[in-house]
Amino acid sequence: MASVLIMPWAPAHGEVAESSPTHFVTRATVTVKAVPKAAWLALTDPAGWWDDEHTWSGSAANLSLVPQGGGCFCERIPEKDGAADVGLAGSAQHMTVVMAEPMKVLRMRGALGPLQSEPVDGVLSITLQPANGGGTKLVWEYAVGGHLRYPVATISKAVDGVMSQQLDRLADKLGRQAPYENSPADNENPHAAGLALTQPTGVVKQRRRCKARVLPLSPRPTACEALTLRQNRTKRPPHSTTADSPAGDCDSARHPGFLP
Numbered sequence: 001m002a003s004v005l006i007m008p009w010a011p012a013h014g015e016v017a018e019s020s021p022t023h024f025v026t027r028a029t030v031t032v033k034a035v036p037k038a039a040w041l042a043l044t045d046p047a048g049w050w051d052d053e054h055t056w057s058g059s060a061a062n063l064s065l066v067p068q069g070g071g072c073f074c075e076r077i078p079e080k081d082g083a084a085d086v087g088l089a090g091s092a093q094h095m096t097v098v099m100a101e102p103m104k105v106l107r108m109r110g111a112l113g114p115l116q117s118e119p120v121d122g123v124l125s126i127t128l129q130p131a132n133g134g135g136t137k138l139v140w141e142y143a144v145g146g147h148l149r150y151p152v153a154t155i156s157k158a159v160d161g162v163m164s165q166q167l168d169r170l171a172d173k174l175g176r177q178a179p180y181e182n183s184p185a186d187n188e189n190p191h192a193a194g195l196a197l198t199q200p201t202g203v204v205k206q207r208r209r210c211k212a213r214v215l216p217l218s219p220r221p222t223a224c225e226a227l228t229l230r231q232n233r234t235k236r237p238p239h240s241t242t243a244d245s246p247a248g249d250c251d252s253a254r255h256p257g258f259l260p
Contacts (some may be wrong), residue, residue, distance in 0.1 A: 002254065008172050008210075014164030015027055015168070016156045016157060019153070021152060023145035023146075024144055025142070025144075026141070026159055027161050028160070030137075030167055031136070031177040033133070033135045033174065033176065034133070034174040035134055036104075036130060037102075038174065039128055040103045044065050046065055047061050049142075049170045050169065051166060051169060056077055056092050062077065064077065067100040068097060069088045069099065071097035073091075073095040074091060075091060076089065077090035094110055095122075096110060096113070096114060097125075104245040105125065107124065107125045109122065109123050112124075112153075113159075115144060115155075116202065118146065118147070122145075122148065123141055125140075126139070128167070140163060140167045155228040213214045
């Protein structure tokens with residue numbers, strides 16, 4: 001008789017959000033009961049939740065992460081002593097931190113796992129957003145681009161599975177919220193939410209001002225229209241003639257797209 005396993009929690013929702021022959025993006029989300037500060041502290045200590053099977057050394061205890069610009073998400077590979085000699089320790093750099101804003105966003109660059117041997121680069125953006133009930137919504141997006149020797153359809157699904165698995169393990173550590181406890185913002189685009197968290201307010205306002213100033217382009221002026229424009233700028237009467245300007249009235253030929 002077949003048995004049915006009923007999970008009392010909601011697993012991380014992961015997907016391959018987009019892909020092409022030269023890139024793919026995976027995205028996973030989950031909401032946990034921990035407040036943003038507790039979630040941040042756990043996130044930046046991968047030794048406490050990363051899967052041993054997805055390490056080079058075989059133990060997540062060898063992982064470390066320095067949450068500051070230029071910091072390393074690294075792994076120590078312990079030495080293995082032989083019967084007749086002393087072993088040598090090694091290490092691996094998984095990613096480099098490019099942005100760390102506590103309780104809001106952690107962004108790192110690097111090619112994880114088998115992608116490390118490929119001529120590609122990846123950007124992992126993890127955003128934290130307050131959720132209802134004092135919890136935290138985590139959005140985990142990994143964008144990879146470059147020349148891939150793996151079939152994109154295959155490697156993207158494999159990477160998505162591993163990313164969702166790691167987020168699940170972090171959520172297990174922090175405690176999950178039931179699906180109905182999620183924030184009303186859960187249906188928003190996670191990428192857009194992440195941008196909102198990381199864009200400086202002044203930059204957003206400046207972009208809005210610049211966008212409002214964009215005017216449609218006018219066609220190239222005729223020689224007569226250009227002459228009229230020059231005359232207006234130098235406050236010369238539009239009907240005046242000189243040795244270097246053609247006689248005649250150009251006013252009637254002005255293009256409506258040009259302003260004096």
